[in-house]
Amino acid sequence: MTGSCPTVDRHAHLEGSLDADWVRTEAAKLGRTPPASLEALWRGEAVPFEGFIDAFFFACGFLTSAEAVRDAVRATVKRLPPANGADRGVDLWVSPHFLVRQARFLDLDALWRGLDDGIREARAQGVKIVAIIDAVNHFGVDHGHEVLDLVLPGLPPWVAGFSTGGLERVPFRAWAPVFERARKAGLRLAAHAGENGPGSNVRDAILDAGATRIVHGVRAAGDPALVELLAERRIPLDICPTSNFALVPDLGAHPLPRFLAAGVRCALGTDDPGVIPTTLPGEWEQAAKLGLADGDLEKLRTFAVEDAWCFQADQPGGGLPPF
Numbered sequence: 001m002t003g004s005c006p007t008v009d010r011h012a013h014l015e016g017s018l019d020a021d022w023v024r025t026e027a028a029k030l031g032r033t034p035p036a037s038l039e040a041l042w043r044g045e046a047v048p049f050e051g052f053i054d055a056f057f058f059a060c061g062f063l064t065s066a067e068a069v070r071d072a073v074r075a076t077v078k079r080l081p082p083a084n085g086a087d088r089g090v091d092l093w094v095s096p097h098f099l100v101r102q103a104r105f106l107d108l109d110a111l112w113r114g115l116d117d118g119i120r121e122a123r124a125q126g127v128k129i130v131a132i133i134d135a136v137n138h139f140g141v142d143h144g145h146e147v148l149d150l151v152l153p154g155l156p157p158w159v160a161g162f163s164t165g166g167l168e169r170v171p172f173r174a175w176a177p178v179f180e181r182a183r184k185a186g187l188r189l190a191a192h193a194g195e196n197g198p199g200s201n202v203r204d205a206i207l208d209a210g211a212t213r214i215v216h217g218v219r220a221a222g223d224p225a226l227v228e229l230l231a232e233r234r235i236p237l238d239i240c241p242t243s244n245f246a247l248v249p250d251l252g253a254h255p256l257p258r259f260l261a262a263g264v265r266c267a268l269g270t271d272d273p274g275v276i277p278t279t280l281p282g283e284w285e286q287a288a289k290l291g292l293a294d295g296d297l298e299k300l301r302t303f304a305v306e307d308a309w310c311f312q313a314d315q316p317g318g319g320l321p322p323f
């Protein structure tokens with residue numbers, strides 16, 4: 001393989017970050033058995049998206065204290081490659097409303113405290129992390145507003161953005177007022193789109209909801225005009241090959257080489273590396289296996305840094321106070 005692995009994980013979920021050993025140990029203490037779908041994912045097998053959701057909910061059900069949250073942040077840092085002189089960072093997606101209000105695993109203060117501890121500890125090791133607040137598309141627009149109601153008062157300084165995830169069922173047109181509210185509150189806008197929904201969701205997330213960054217977007221590859229739009233508008237795509245192979249069963253050939261050839265700014269992320277086991281070097285290996293030329297691998301490394309919110313957010317004019 002040519003060159004060294006990028007040192008920025010551009011897309012990891014806090015809730016999917018606790019690794020299998022950690023979850024097994026805590027589950028055994030409580031006499032709980034991981035669901036079959038989680039065991040299958042830990043073995044590297046593909047499961048339907050609904051099975052992934054069951055696995056994900058089980059694995060994140062142990063985020064019941066500030067210490068567990070800190071451990072999940074630590075796990076994302078551990079999966080980064082050594083710095084080798086490069087900047088290291090993680091753009092970390094977090095779902096506070098799910099953890100605090102829906103599942104009631106812990107209260108908001110404990111969640112923020114655990115994140116703050118983990119993020120500061122990472123900073124002390126030279127790893128920059130910002131959080132992106134994730135709302136769940138299929139829970140609907142009212143849920144989106146409730147997410148903002150929960151997090152906007154007393155928003156910690158390391159929160160850089162707002163995003164939607166989950167099943168792409170509610171049109172982005174309907175979500176637009178929620179995105180606009182987040183934007184006015186100073187948050188950058190991202191969306192999971194074109195993963196379990198059609199490629200047209202990618203266009204809608206950008207044009208209807210104002211997203212400036214797309215997570216996955218793999219189904220956009222079938223629409224040349226949309227690929228052109230992504231390149232022209234310099235919309236970063238967070239690409240997570242291991243997750244895509246597990247959760248997009250009809251994906252076929254991964255579109256990463258086509259995106260890069262068309263000038264789309266792609267970078268790699270681990271997505272839910274505790275649930276669908278991987279690391280950033282693992283994603284780099286997957287990318288190399290797709291037959292990327294040296295120049296494309298170099299682009300992955302460059303875009304990973306240039307478009308990472310963890311490096312931009314506390315720059316002068318970046319929208320966040322230094323912390």
Ligand SMILES: [Zn+2]
Pocket residue numbers: 011013093165192215271
């Ligand atoms: Zn994701």
